[in-house]
Amino acid sequence: MGDQEADIERIKESARALKRIRDTFAERANPADGYAVDDLGSQKILDAFDKFSSNWKIRRRQLTEELERLHGITKGAAESYETLDHELAEALRRTDERQPKEAGK
Template identity: 70%
Template sequence: MGDQEADIGRIKESARALKRVHDTFEKRANPAKGFGMGEMGSQKLLNAFDEFDSNWKIHRRKLMEELEKLHKITKAAADSYEELDSELARALRESDKESGKGKKGGGS
């Protein structure tokens, strides 16, 4: 079996970053929303943003769903690695204690 190492901190940060991106997408829709012709400068540009808004809502929803899935996967992976690491460390400590007790008991 090959050596495997997981940077749990980095995996957790990835999960948090995915959640931040998801939340940003959730809060930000059309960047031109609320602006009129005075701010945008042309009806053509305003129409383009309105069309973009309609398409963006559909694609944004799909993208948000995928971001949420990835967030859950990376968070679960980090939690699993952390739990496995803790269990392994605990088992090794118990094994060391048992080995130490056997040596002390046999030498006394």
């Protein structure tokens, strides 16, 4: 049973890590913002940054949504495994409690 407990903790930590990554992604400013032709030396480069900016916003939103979904899956899995583990332990305890009574019949 100890190995399963460690696995549940690892799944929980994965869920927490996915949430941290998702939160960071959602808060991250666009890396292309704030540049002018003088900063980059060329309108072509600035145009490329603007194009990147549009794509970045779309991709960042998609990645953020996917990270949120994965967080929910891993968190749910950890909760399910933990509930199952507790229910199994309780069933085993009840069985152990009945065994001496049944043996004495």
